[in-house]
């Protein structure tokens with residue numbers, strides 16, 4: 001397949017590198033990473049060890065492919081959608097954390113937009129190289145649930161390239177469960193400056209559990225069956241599996257970068273407001289991160 005990976009940062013470079021073992025991949029990213037990939041190829045290290053030679057460009061406009069895989073940060077989705085809309089694709093998929101990216105893409109693109117989640121860990125350490133810090137899986141499917149030929153085709157493309165992949169018919173529930181995990185872990189660890197494993201017990205675990213429970217309550221108000229206990233168990237499962245991780249939001253805070261707070265806890269707050277629900281823990285976490293974003297040097 002011809003595949004465009006829009007957002008050749010950490011996750012996009014890893015997924016693009018894995019896909020390039022089997023498919024014709026074009027990475028859309030920034031220099032000096034793009035220049036290094038064009039010059040010497042993309043080295044995939046950490047839990048893998050191989051080099052591939054995908055195409056790479058800094059100009060994401062006017063491209064055409066069977067599939068567009070979107071891996072920019074959530075706050076860059078609108079710009080990515082605008083660029084992708086100038087090209088031609090049979091399908092697109094978001095592998096981003098947070099909620100709302102699929103809707104943003106679907107509003108601009110003239111092709112089926114699939115939902116996806118990724119539990120691979122990736123860090124781009126230097127231009128032309130990415131490390132896999134944890135082998136996970138990609139789960140994908142139609143964003144409204146059910147099955148589709150586009151989802152099956154994308155699933156086959158990922159699987160044949162050796163990406164652990166599940167094609168799921170319950171993406172709305174899976175997205176809300178992943179949202180509960182990120183709502184519980186990301187902002188809590190970013191503010192407390194602790195690793196994910198610190199949420200398994202101790203003072204911050206209550207905050208993470210409450211944020212996940214609130215998220216489950218909003219999910220149910222949206223018609224998605226996600227129990228309070230299931231949401232808390234998902235947080236515990238992920239915190240245990242990634243105990244030594246510094247969450248992506250904490251990494252962003254430590255590096256002085258913008259965070260994805262609006263599409264994670266901020267999304268829970270926005271949906272709760274529409275449904276007349278109270279989510280005080282998510283509201284507190286969102287406002288504390290917002291306060292810090294106001295003080296962050298602007299891009």
Ligand SMILES: NC(=O)C1=CN([C@@H]2O[C@H](COP(=O)(O)OP(=O)(O)OC[C@H]3O[C@@H](n4cnc5c(N)ncnc54)[C@H](OP(=O)(O)O)[C@@H]3O)[C@@H](O)[C@H]2O)C=CC1
Pocket residue numbers: 006007008009010011012028029030058060071072073074076079080083095096097098118119120121122123124248260
């Ligand atoms: N890293 C991980 O292990 C995982 C990440 N995720 C999710 O995946 C998404 C991406 O995360 P991650 O890879 O860590 O983020 P990164 O910031 O490392 O990657 C995004 C990249 O896209 C680039 N980019 C943004 N807009 C454009 C554009 N218009 N044209 C070209 N390049 C562009 C960014 O460049 P610049 O910064 O210069 O704008 C950046 O290099 C997030 O939603 C994250 O939560 C999910 C699971 C695991």
Ligand SMILES: CC(C)(CO)C(=O)C(=O)O
Pocket residue numbers: 097181182185186196238242245246247248249
């Ligand atoms: C699963 C988790 C919490 C792992 O750190 C993550 O998705 C993130 O940090 O953004």
